[in-house]
Amino acid sequence: MGEALDAVLFGAPPILWLAGALALFMAWTIGANDVANAMGTSVGSGALTIRRAIIVAAVLEFGGAFFVGGHVTETVRKGILAPEAVALHMADLPYGMLGALAAAAVLLFGATRFGLPVSTTHSIVGAIVGYGAVAMGLDAIEWGKISQIIGSWLTSPLIGGVLAFLIFNFTRWLILDREDPEARVRRFGPLFYFVVTGVIGLVTLFKGLKNLSLDFALPQALGLSAGVGVLGAGLGAVLLSRVTANGPVPGDRFHQVERSFVLLQILTACAVAFAHGSNDVANAIGPLAAVIHSVSEVGYTKQAAVEPWMLLVGGAGIVLGLATWGYRVMETVGRKITELTPSRGFAAELAAALTIVLASRLGIPVSTTHILVGSVLGVGLARGIGALDLRIIGTIVVSWVATLPIAAILSILFFYLFRGLLAA
Amino acid sequence: MLGSLFARSPVRPLQEHMRAAVACAKQVLPLFEDMAVQRTERLAEHRARIDELEHEADRIKNEIRGHLPKRLFMAFERRDMLEILDFQDTIADVAQDIAELADLRQMVLPPALGEPVLALVRRVIQACEHAERVIGELDELVETGFGPHESARVESMVAELNQIESDTDELSEAAKRTLFALEAEIGVGTVFLYQLIDWVADLADFAERVGNRTRLLIAR
Numbered sequence: 286m287g288e289a290l291d292a293v294l295f296g297a298p299p300i301l302w303l304a305g306a307l308a309l310f311m312a313w314t315i316g317a318n319d320v321a322n323a324m325g326t327s328v329g330s331g332a333l334t335i336r337r338a339i340i341v342a343a344v345l346e347f348g349g350a351f352f353v354g355g356h357v358t359e360t361v362r363k364g365i366l367a368p369e370a371v372a373l374h375m376a377d378l379p380y381g382m383l384g385a386l387a388a389a390a391v392l393l394f395g396a397t398r399f400g401l402p403v404s405t406t407h408s409i410v411g412a413i414v415g416y417g418a419v420a421m422g423l424d425a426i427e428w429g430k431i432s433q434i435i436g437s438w439l440t441s442p443l444i445g446g447v448l449a450f451l452i453f454n455f456t457r458w459l460i461l462d463r464e465d466p467e468a469r470v471r472r473f474g475p476l477f478y479f480v481v482t483g484v485i486g487l488v489t490l491f492k493g494l495k496n497l498s499l500d501f502a503l504p505q506a507l508g509l510s511a512g513v514g515v516l517g518a519g520l521g522a523v524l525l526s527r528v529t530a531n532g533p534v535p536g537d538r539f540h541q542v543e544r545s546f547v548l549l550q551i552l553t554a555c556a557v558a559f560a561h562g563s564n565d566v567a568n569a570i571g572p573l574a575a576v577i578h579s580v581s582e583v584g585y586t587k588q589a590a591v592e593p594w595m596l597l598v599g600g601a602g603i604v605l606g607l608a609t610w611g612y613r614v615m616e617t618v619g620r621k622i623t624e625l626t627p628s629r630g631f632a633a634e635l636a637a638a639l640t641i642v643l644a645s646r647l648g649i650p651v652s653t654t655h656i657l658v659g660s661v662l663g664v665g666l667a668r669g670i671g672a673l674d675l676r677i678i679g680t681i682v683v684s685w686v687a688t689l690p691i692a693a694i695l696s697i698l699f700f701y702l703f704r705g706l707l708a709a
Numbered sequence: 710m711l712g713s714l715f716a717r718s719p720v721r722p723l724q725e726h727m728r729a730a731v732a733c734a735k736q737v738l739p740l741f742e743d744m745a746v747q748r749t750e751r752l753a754e755h756r757a758r759i760d761e762l763e764h765e766a767d768r769i770k771n772e773i774r775g776h777l778p779k780r781l782f783m784a785f786e787r788r789d790m791l792e793i794l795d796f797q798d799t800i801a802d803v804a805q806d807i808a809e810l811a812d813l814r815q816m817v818l819p820p821a822l823g824e825p826v827l828a829l830v831r832r833v834i835q836a837c838e839h840a841e842r843v844i845g846e847l848d849e850l851v852e853t854g855f856g857p858h859e860s861a862r863v864e865s866m867v868a869e870l871n872q873i874e875s876d877t878d879e880l881s882e883a884a885k886r887t888l889f890a891l892e893a894e895i896g897v898g899t900v901f902l903y904q905l906i907d908w909v910a911d912l913a914d915f916a917e918r919v920g921n922r923t924r925l926l927i928a929r
Contacts, residue, residue, distance in 0.1 A: 322711050453854060462856025539852045621712025628852075654711060661714055668784040668929075669854040671718020675780045680713070 300379055300707050304576040305598070307386040311569035312602020314393045315405050317610035319565060320346060320603070322654050323557035325618030326630040332547040332554070335612050335619075341551075342558045342611070343604045349562025349645075350600035351593070352489045356648040357564050358591045358599075360430070361409060361571025362578075364648070366417045370425030377420055377704065378579040382572040384700030385412035389568070391699075392692050402680060404652040407688045409568040410434060415693025416700045434649060438685070441640055441651045442659025449636035449663030456632055457667070461542070470545040474525045475518040477549055481556050481635065482517025486510035488563070488642050524548050546627035553631050556638035561653045562603060563645040570599035625661070629669055633660035655681060716781050719790060720847045722773045723797075727844040727919070729766035730797045733759050733804035734837040734912050740808055741830050741909075745823035749815045756808040766801040770794060784851050789926040793844070796918045800837060803915065807908045814901055819894070825887045826906060829880040833913040836873040840916035843867060843923050850927065860927045867920040874917040881910035 324338040333341065363371075371378055389408035396403035410431075417425045460469045490513075491506035501509065528545050574591050625633070637653070637660040644651040658677060665673045740755040773794060777787065810816070818826055846863045853859040884906050892899045 325711065457854045457856045462853040462858040464858075538849060618712050622715055624715040624718065626852075657711055658714055661711070662782075665782055665784070667854050669851070670715075671720050671784055671851050672716040673714055673782040674716040674778075675782050677714045 298580060300383065300703075301577060301580055303703075303707075304379070304383050304386065304573050307383065307390055308569045308573035309598065309602045309605075310390050311386060311393075311405070311409075312566065312599045313606035313609075314390065314397070315565050315569060316346065316603035316606025316608075318393070318397055318606075318614055319405060319561060319653060320558065320607050320611050321614035321618040322657055323561050323634075324554050325615050326622055326625050326634065327550055327554040328615055328619030329622045329625065330547065330550060330627050330630055332551050332627060332630075335615055338554075338615060339607055339612055341555055343607055345555050345558035346562035346603050346607065347600040348489070349559035349564075350566035350603060351562075351596045353559075353563035353642070353645050354566035354570070354596045354599065355591050357567035357645055357650050358571045358574060358596065360434075360648040361413070361567045361650060362574045362591060364430050365410065365413045365427055365434075366421070367425050367427050370417075370421045374421050374425075375579060376708075377700075379576045380704040380707065381416040381420055381696075381700050382413070382575040382579075383703050384416050384698075385409060385696045386569075386572045387699040387703070388412040388415070388692050388695035392688070392695060402654070402684050403688050404654060404684065405565060405568045406650045406652045407438070407685065408692045409572065410650060411689035411692030412696035413572070414689075416696045418693070419697045420700060437644060437649045437651055438655065441644055441649075442655045444643075445637050445640040445656040445659040446663035446666070448639055449633050449660035450667045452636050453629070453632040453664045453667040453669050456628065457669075461539075461628065466539065466542045467545060470542055470549075471525045471528070474545065474549055475521040477631075477635070478521025478552060479514040479518035481552050481638070482520075483510045483514025484639065484642065485556060485559055486513030486517075488646055521548070521552070543627050546631055550627040550630045550634065553634035553638060557634045557641070557653070557657070560638045560641035560645065562600065564641050564651060565653060566596060566599040566603060567650055569602060570595050573598075624671065629661075629664050632664050632669070633657065636660040636663060717776060718851070719773055719777060719783070720851060722769055722776075723790065723794060724844055724847065726766055726769040726773065726794065727797050727841050729762055729769060730801040730804075731837045731841045733762045733766065733801040734916075735834055736762065737804050737807055737909065737912070738827075738830050738834055740811060741818065741827055744811060744816060745818045745820075745827060747817045749817060752808075752812040752815065756812040759804055759808040763801045763805045766798060770798050784855065785926045786929055789922055789929075793919055793922045793926070796915045796922060797844075799915045800912055800919075803908050803911050807905055810901065810905060810908075816898070816901060816905070818902070819891055821891060822884065822887055822902070825880070825884040826909075829877060829884050829906065830909055832873065832877045832880055833909050833916075836870060836877060836913040836916040839866070839870045839873055840919045843870060843920045847923070855927055855929075863927060864924060867924050870917055870920040874913045877910055877913040881906055 320342050324333065324342045327333045328335055328338050389405065389412045392408050393403060393405060414426055414431060459473055460466050463469055487506060487510035490501050490509050491503060525545060525548055528548065570591070574595050634657070637657045640656050641651060641653055658681065661670070662673065664670055736755060736759045740752065743751045743755065779787070781787070783790070843863060843866050846859070846866065850859055850863060885903065888899060888902055888906065895902065
């Protein structure tokens with residue numbers, strides 16, 4: 286544990302408690318609302334019961350947050366505002382980050398109440414930019430980084446879509462469009478288990494275990510993740526061999542095939558949960574880390590200043606949100622997306638998980654939900670889904686256009702409020 | 710947000726509609742069987758059953774049209790789908806027309822015409838049933854993402870449907886020849902019997918169009 290934790294635990298000023306509480310609340314919101322998108326598909330297709338989905342999601346969200354969440358957290362903590370400007374206004378930084386947290390939390394809470402789809406990532410980025418631009422001037426914003434982030438909000442759903450298109454076409458060629466799709470899904474299913482567990486292993490093992498004081502170089506990490514992948518493939522083979530053969534359902538040649546795909550979809554839903562944890566924990570913990578560091582005078586730019594215990598708090602907050610509220614949202618989402626059959630869910634989720642994990646490793650905060658939407662559209666473009674309602678594209682654009690300025694204005698208000706109340 | 714992305718796929722309703730339309734066509738056989746044995750008192754009964762099935766088809770048709778906003782992104786062209794729906798609906802409509810005329814005019818088949826016409830009706834119904842099987846493959850097509858293997862399977866089904874339809878052309882020509890040979894005996898009734906035979910042949914025609922349009926839908 287570092288000096289920052291000491292600062293929190295011993296003689297912590299009230300602002301730290303407030304920041305901690307708001308960060309926990311953000312993490313709770315993320316767990317309560319966003320995770321449903323990762324696991325709701327599996328619940329909807331009957332692949333997992335709600336109870337199991339919660340347990341599985343909790344473990345993987347936490348793992349993603351704890352092992353891979355540091356990169357994006359660093360970006361949110363110190364990538365958006367320019368160090369030189371922050372150095373000049375160091376005393377204001379805690380109030381600004383606090384204001385950003387409060388703004389994003391209020392916005393998300395309000396949006397959830399009114400059933401509006403608002404991205405946590407967009408809220409927190411908009412909030413930090415809003416506070417920074419007003420409190421420190423437009424020059425204080427790292428516009429290069431911001432354009433990279435906003436660019437990724439366009440490209441990441443696109444990448445997810447292209448990947449999903451390719452994965453679905455590959456699945457069609459390898460398994461679905463064959464004489465014996467059922468036998469083939471059992472034969473090649475373990476291959477997908479190998480890839481997915483191997484990729485999760487790689488992003489965790491390669492520079493991920495620093496939190497546990499284990500640091501593997503790339504060759505070692507590659508070797509170990511191949512081992513993890515082989516274990517995953519073995520597990521997949523066992524699970525797939527257990528799929529009960531109910532015999533064919535008349536008029537539905539693909540019934541058994543989809544039943545087997547259920548097992549692959551559980552796997553990819555887990556990958557999405559892991560990826561989501563790795564990217565979204567930053568939305569809660571990035572600002573908290575900034576507050577803690579400025580108060581404890583560890584410094585703004587210090588490398589690797591996001592300490593494991595912060596990710597632990599964020600991961601715990603997400604799990605808490607999942608356990609106390611997430612199941613309701615999951616139930617709703619699950620009921621609504623039964624059209625996403627296991628084989629489609631598999632393709633879309635695998636594509637989304639790969640895209641998000643890649644963004645997480647590059648330290649780019651992206652919207653999990655938007656990437657999932659992009660991936661589903663990708664499967665649709667491959668003619669894999671009966672009918673998709675394109676109205677959602679409009680909803681996304683509107684929520685985009687609205688979220689950024691609202692979050693910015695709210696965070697400016699909260700910034701002045703907190704500074705007025707708390708600054709001595 | 711993810712939930713609102715999925716719209717109800719029109720595939721199942723389209724298949725239900727086809728089932729109702731083909732059920733109308735199938736009722737034409739008992740109608741003609743009774744006409745062949747001069748049992749006119751049962752014609753109204755057959756007509757009532759066909760009317761009922763036709764209403765069911767209409768109901769499904771309106772439901773599909775009502776749930777098909779332009780913003781939907783589907784695995785196939787909206788236009789192809791609506792045309793298939795129209796052809797399917799015409800099958801039900803023509804069956805209804807046949808029953809209406811037969812009942813209103815209390816028509817019977819002269820003994821010599823019985824076998825040729827019944828042979829035609831049976832083959833026509835086979836065409837309709839085959840078209841129903843083609844439409845029944847639509848969900849498999851979506852499941853395989855219109856993969857080449859499944860597409861080829863449906864294409865060969867459509868080719869078979871075309872074969873059945875050309876059989877019905879020959880059978881209807883044979884029936885009409887027999888009819889004209891009896892013209893002196895039947896008199897003005899010839900015109901109406903000709904109309905009935907023509908309509909029966911139309912059923913196979915529309916069944917074939919359902920199949921051909923499905924082929925276009927695959928080849929998008």
